[in-house]
Amino acid sequence: MPEPTRDEMLAMCASLRAEHDIAAKARDGPAPEEAERTTDMTVGDALLQIENTMMGDKFWVDMARGVSRTRKALELNTEEGRSQAAGFLTELSDMILGLKMYFEAERNVIDFIRGLLRSEADCSNNTVLPGVRSTRSEGQTQLEASDSQQRRAQELAQLGAGVCHQYPMRNDSFQFTEVLNKQEVTVIVRVPPETAKSDVKVRFLPNSLRIQVQGHEVQPAVIDGELSGAIDVEASNWSLEGSGPDRRVVLDMEKTMGGFMWNTLLKGQ
Known part of the structure; x- marks a missing residue:
């Protein structure tokens, strides 16, 4: 079997780090509420807040994995990393669209970042998102899913468990x-x-x-x-x-x- 390239090794390490980080957050629970921002978010800030929001409910933990992997891919600061990040965000956007009622504001920010990845060759976690100071949909921290929505969330979690x-x-x-x-x-x-x-x-x-x-x-x-x-x-x-x-x-x-x-x-x- 051929030896892996350096880029492949870096990408695999980023993926493994993401798995470790998301498992630790699942054990520790959601992050505490943040103070209202007075400056625009960076891409990394926005992704971290979306990740923490999704970690606030066990039904969305597997979606948070995709956000975590996006941040880790952008940390590589390579064309391959940006391509991976764009793929993760496209999948997340499609999944949120399927939920219909949840994470609408988050999806808008995700699509904003996708646009930057298409138009800016050097887009990274440090890229500023003009006018973005929060990614959270109204009332997002107090989600109470109905039975049918919970079943849908469980289906998504099962799909995400193997990250297929x-x-x-x-x-x-x-x-x-x-x-x-x-x-x-x-x-x-x-x-x-x-x-x-x-x-x-x-x-x-x-x-x-x-x-x-x-x-x-x-x-x-x-x-x-x-x-x-x-x-x-x-x-x-x-x-x-x-x-x-x-x-x-x-x-x-x-x-x-x-x-x-x-x-x-x-x-x-």
Whole structure:
């Protein structure tokens, strides 16, 4: 197995630190209330307050993990770290949108930071957020979830327990799944019902992937690009499964670094 690169080692260490920090906060309970600010927050200040707010209720602890990982990724002060942070924040924003009633102000700040990450190459935890002095939604510290909302929160917590990242289909063409601290990566490609194994060509390389499917709407290749991380080619394989509208090509790959989250299948997505 190839030796991990320095960037991969730094990213894995940041991920492990985040896990340690969030576990300690879960044991110690939420942070005490802060005095009203008289200056604008930095990105790091805002993320820390959002994290502490989510730590105030056991139902949101696993969402707080994503905020913690964002701060740790930005501490790397690298392009790779900023890319990881953007991925974490996108997932958080989508999760909050699904909750509908909670963390609306927090989501606005998260989306503000996402915009900075897209537009400012040197965005970091020290970047000032003009006009932002609080991230908390009104009454957020006194949340009382209904039975249905609690069930939804528990579902989110179960999903977060393994830190499983599932990304939606891009043009209904593929789905990418990874799990924190696991080497396995799964990619599912929807294909025409009549697809035969001879119609599929898959090329695994240590740092890239190409998938061609005859008759697929995406041509000349459904996926063709540089992977977000290195894979063990010998441990990777593919199969053609399902029938009719559920016909699909399933790719099982192994990362060379199991603790390193990709967040996107291909670099630059």
